[in-house]
Amino acid sequence: MLMLRTLPAAVLALLLIPWQLEAATPRANPQENPWVIILGSKPRPAEAQALLESMTEKKPLQWLKPAAEGFPKLVESASLPGLAPGLHVLVLGVCGTRETALAARARVLPMVQDAYVKQLTGPAPLACPTPIPLKARLPKGAVQLASVPFKQDKALVLSIYKVNERSVMECKTNDLLIRLEYGREVLTQESIEGDCRGVCTSGAKQEGEARLAEIRARIEKEEGSESELDYNFVDCLSFTPKFLGVLGGYERPLFFVSTEHLAHHDVVKSYVHAVGALCGKISVSPYNDEPGPYSHPVEYFEHAEARRSTPEDADDNTFDIGVREQGPAADKSATPLWKKVATLDDGGCGLDLSVEER
Incomplete structure (x- = not known):
C-alpha cells in the first residue's frame, strides 16, 4: 500500500525548487498543454508541510500509483507555467490530457475534497499517476x-x-x-x-414444536410462565x-x-x-x-x-x-x-x- 511520507523540515527546502525532471521524461502533445493535479496549496512553506502531513492519514494514494518516487511533492507554484506565483503547491502529478488528469483526481476526491486540475499555459514534464482498478463484477441479478x-x-x-x-x-x-x-x-x-438464523431446519422445527408443547402444558398447570414463549422455538x-x-x-x-x-x-x-x-x-x-x-x-x-x-x-x-x-x-x-x-x-x-x- 502506498502512503504519503512525512518530510523532515530540512528536506522541504530541497523540494521547493523549480519543477525539474529528467530530460527523458515524455512531454504532452504539443497541441495541448498538460494538466496538473493539485491536492492543495499554501502561501508559507511550514503551512504546506503541515498540509502534506495532514493527508497521510487520509490515504489518498489508495487507488492510484504515482508516476515517480517522491509524488505527491511540494513545489513552488512559479515553477509551473500558468500557476499564480507565491504559493507552495502539493502536486499529485502532471498528465497529458484533461481526461487522464480528471481520472487521477477522481481517485483522491473521497479523501481530498479540495483536489482540482488545472491546465498549464506552457509545456512541462509529464508525471501522470496510474489508476489501480479493482477487478469486481456485479453479482447476477443485482x-x-x-x-x-x-x-x-x-x-x-x-x-x-x-x-x-x-x-x-x-x-x-x-x-x-x-x-x-x-x-x-x-x-x-x-x-x-x-x-x-434461528430454527432453519426441519429437524430443529420438530424439536422446537415439542418444546413449545411442553411449555404450554406446564403453563396450563400453572407451573410455567408466559414469558417462556417469548423465545424463538420454531x-x-x-x-x-x-x-x-x-x-x-x-x-x-x-x-x-x-x-x-x-x-x-x-x-x-x-x-x-x-x-x-x-x-x-x-x-x-x-x-x-x-x-x-x-x-x-x-x-x-x-x-x-x-x-x-x-x-x-x-x-x-x-x-x-x-x-x-x-x-x-x-x-x-x-x-x-x-x-x-x-x-x-x-x-x-x-x-x-x-x-x-x-
Whole structure:
C-alpha cells in the first residue's frame, strides 16, 4: 500500500525548487498543454508541510500509483507555467490530457475534497499517476437501489445494490453491496450481508414444536410462565440489511442502511448505519446497543438532511441529522418543522451515528 511520507523540515527546502525532471521524461502533445493535479496549496512553506502531513492519514494514494518516487511533492507554484506565483503547491502529478488528469483526481476526491486540475499555459514534464482498478463484477441479478455523484465530479459515484437474494425455509434475505465507481471502473466496494438464523431446519422445527408443547402444558398447570414463549422455538428469522435513504445537504454522498440483530427475549431490533467512502475504503458506522430492545425509528432516514453543528475549522465534524415534519395541529400549508433524529460524527476516516431516543 502506498502512503504519503512525512518530510523532515530540512528536506522541504530541497523540494521547493523549480519543477525539474529528467530530460527523458515524455512531454504532452504539443497541441495541448498538460494538466496538473493539485491536492492543495499554501502561501508559507511550514503551512504546506503541515498540509502534506495532514493527508497521510487520509490515504489518498489508495487507488492510484504515482508516476515517480517522491509524488505527491511540494513545489513552488512559479515553477509551473500558468500557476499564480507565491504559493507552495502539493502536486499529485502532471498528465497529458484533461481526461487522464480528471481520472487521477477522481481517485483522491473521497479523501481530498479540495483536489482540482488545472491546465498549464506552457509545456512541462509529464508525471501522470496510474489508476489501480479493482477487478469486481456485479453479482447476477443485482438491483441498483441508489447512485449519488460527487459534486466535484459527476462521473464519480457512490452506488448501492441489492444482491444475492435467497431463501432458507420461510426466511428470505439478501445482501447489500456498496461500491465507489468511476465510470465503468470500481475503486472499492463493501458488502453488508443478510442472514437466516434461528430454527432453519426441519429437524430443529420438530424439536422446537415439542418444546413449545411442553411449555404450554406446564403453563396450563400453572407451573410455567408466559414469558417462556417469548423465545424463538420454531421460526427461521430473517436478518436482512435494508437501504433507507440518502443523506441530503451533506458534503459528500452518504447512505443510511439498517441491519437487524437479536435482542433480549428474541426481539429483532433494527439499527441504523451511516455508509460512505472515507480514507480509501467504504466505511460503515457501528451500531450502538445502549438504548434497549426497541427498534430505532428507521422510517426517518428516507429523507433526512444534515446540518453542521460544529464550526467549519473545528477539529471534529459533527452534524445534526433531521427531518422536516408537519406539526400535529398545524395547518397543512404551514412550513414543516425541523426534527432532529440523530447525530453524525465524521472523524475523517470513520463515521459514528447516534440515533435519538423516541
